[in-house]
Amino acid sequence: MTPPRTVVVAGAGIGGLTAALALAAKGFRLLIVETAERLEEVGAGLQLSPNATRILIGLGLHARLSARALVPEAISIVSARQGGEICRLPLGEAAALRAGAPYWVMHRGGLQAALLEQVHDHPDIELRLGTRIDHAIPRDDGVAVDLRGSATNRRETAWALIGADGVWSALRNQLFPDASPLFSGLIAWRGTVEASQLPHDMTTRRVRLWMGPHAHLVSYPMPGGRQVNIVAVVPDTWNQPGWSAPGDAVDIKHRFAQARWSEPARMLIEAVAADGWRKWALFTIPPMTAWHRDAMALLGDAAHAMLPFAAQGAGMAIEDAAILAQCLGEAANENAAGAAAALARYTSLRRARVARVQALAERNGRISHLVGAAALARDLAIKAIGPQRMLARQDWIYNWRP
Secondary structure, three states, rough: OOOOOEEEEEEEOOOHHHHHHHHHHOEEEEEEEEOOOOOOOOEEEEOOOOHHHHHHHOOOHHHHHOOOOOOOOEEEEEEEOOOOOEEEEEEEHHHHHHHHOOEEEEHHHHHHHHHHHHHHOOOOOOEEEOEEEEEEEEEEEEEEEEEOOOOOOEEEOOOOOEEHHHOHHHHHHHHHOOOEEEEEEEEEEEEEHHHHHHOHHHHOOOOEEEEEEEEEEEEEEEEOOOOOEEEEEEEOOOOOOOEEEEEHHHHHHHHHHHOOOOOHHHHHHHHHHOOOOOOEEEEEEEOOOOOOOOEEEEOOOOOOOOOOOOOHHHHHHHHHHHHHHHHHHHHHOOHHHHHHHHHHHHHHHHHHHHHHHHHHHHHHHHHHHHHHHHHHHHHHHHHHHHHHHHHOOOOHHHHOOO
């Protein structure tokens, strides 16, 4: 029997782990290499809409993820100044039936842990931590991948190499050195609040989007109901190494008080512990003409890091993984040229949709941060459209299937 072809995936984040599981389901042997010595929880909460959850469920993750997830009843769009609800988009079981898959919120670390458990259970997937790719060289039989690490110093021959190593992707830097991350001018402040510190109506199973002048705030309860996840996005400069740093609670409280946000919104900001804030600089990758070269390709943030205003960063990486596995699976019996052609097809199938989601995220950010008469017109327009039509505007995202 011919041994399964080997695909190397760089990066053990959400996109890389999902791609490994999707490719293993197509009969490939997977080697995941990750520069971190150990995988730790990064970030806080995240939202997974039906376009992403149906893929994860199809990979056999329903039990592991549903135990870590919360199903929000609705998305409430709220006026930052007045504090009143502008519109409530229904989610819950009715939305799951409509889309054929659930809408989940969970801790990013919980999603990664579930994916890791599934990876460890699969006999054809190997994960090497503390390992980096020094060089990747195209060859007639695939890609020669030079690995370096505390316990590894070897060359691996892969049929294909996938870069799922995030916005600062080393593989993208090798393949497309001119495609550099671009700072958006926005900073996301992330923190959590103990639910017991908040009024009951602030801890209900809803995602709340507060739209305010030059900023917005998102809150939703985490699975288990003991904590509420908070994300505040504000314009700022960034001159620190890396893209994440501790946040000064005095700074973020001052920003929201100065902008005269309503008392409930300021209550959320005040409730985060003084040392509980962390700042994340929001970088994007400008649209690229291709995500592949020879038998090497990028997925997720490595290819198309986007602003978070459509809640689709993780979702697009998960979709990438599904289409990548389909394309490579159809070419599994071909040579390295076949792998390269499959990756070209993957790029062609994904770029237009991802570009549309990127544009939506940018547009949502501008709309959420309007001021004055433009903000009032926005609120009136949302009320006039109504919840059902507002939700229907997401059908092209939520109803997507690989």
